[in-house]
Amino acid sequence: MNQSDNKTTRFLLADDHSLIRQGITFLLEDFKIEHELFHASNLQQLLDSVKLNPIDIAIIDAHFPDGNSLSILAELKKMRPEMKILIFTGIDENIYSLRYLNAGADGFLSKMNEEEEIERAIRKMLDSGEYISSVTQALLKSSMKNPNLINPLSSLTERExxxxxxxxxxxxxxxxxxxxxxxxxxxxxxxxxxxxxxxIENLVELIELIKNNQ
Known part of the structure; x- marks a missing residue:
């Protein structure tokens, strides 16, 4: 996805904290590119917005009051195969990034990063349609030797x-x-x-995870 053709890039900012969405909005304004913004503060709004609008890049939190975005990534990709998804979240990248990438995300960015890295990640999404941090790159190399890293169920004990x-x-x-x-x-x-x-928040999400990872 190259921004040099001067077309309008449609972003969806999905986060239940308005301050996070506002911060990304300011950052995008600094990019001096033609863009249009859509907002969502829960999973249902996120699904509705993707269904109704030709979103180019969706910047999505992992956790919402009505559930976890991991459970709907496949559905989002089915609705908009060309849409690129950047997970922007506070959950631990070492534990969760491969799970989100495996489920359909094109990038995983921790909210713990400095503004420069956040800007770099969004620019990478604009230029190439993906963002892989150095942390996630190392995890990807490890996962070649240990495929269980991308299976969330591997974190459970035998009894769990x-x-x-x-x-x-x-x-x-x-x-x-x-x-x-x-x-x-x-x-x-x-x-x-x-x-x-x-x-996860409910049994529906648990059943979906077990179905997809066994």
Whole structure:
């Protein structure tokens, strides 16, 4: 995606914090390129905007009040195959960047970066349609030797994975507790730990992850 043809670049800024969107807006204004901005503060607005508008580059947070963007990346790409997606988030790049790239993102940028790196990342998205940081490059090299790095389920313990699979089969807390001969509140605690590790909010997202990674 080269910006030299003077066409208007359509950006979607998707983040539930308006200050983040405002900061990127100021940065884009400094680029002196023809651009149009669309905003979204939750997953539903994000999906609606992509469906209705020919977005060129979507800058998307990982986490929203109504869920995690990891679960909808495939759907976004299906709607707009040419659209480039930059994940711009505060979650740990070492743990999560490969998961997002594997799910369809074209770049992963930590909000912990200095402004210069954020600018460089957006310019790379404009020029080549992708941004791979030095951290993620190292992870990509490691993943060639260890493919499990791109599978989010690999972060779960054997017991956590067992319980996650039971949830995916449609079992509830009481049934799982009975099958494993543990207390129901133990199952609830492990469920919360699974959700925290996988950065998900609900069972629908868990089922989707298990379906896509096994």
């Amino acid at each position: 994975l067992q319980i996650a699979e039971m949830y995916a089969e449609g079992l509830g807390n009481l049934e799982i507790a009975g099958k494993l001969d543990v207390k129901q509140n133990t199952v609830s605690t492990i469920k919360r730990r699974i959700f925290d590790k996988l950065e």
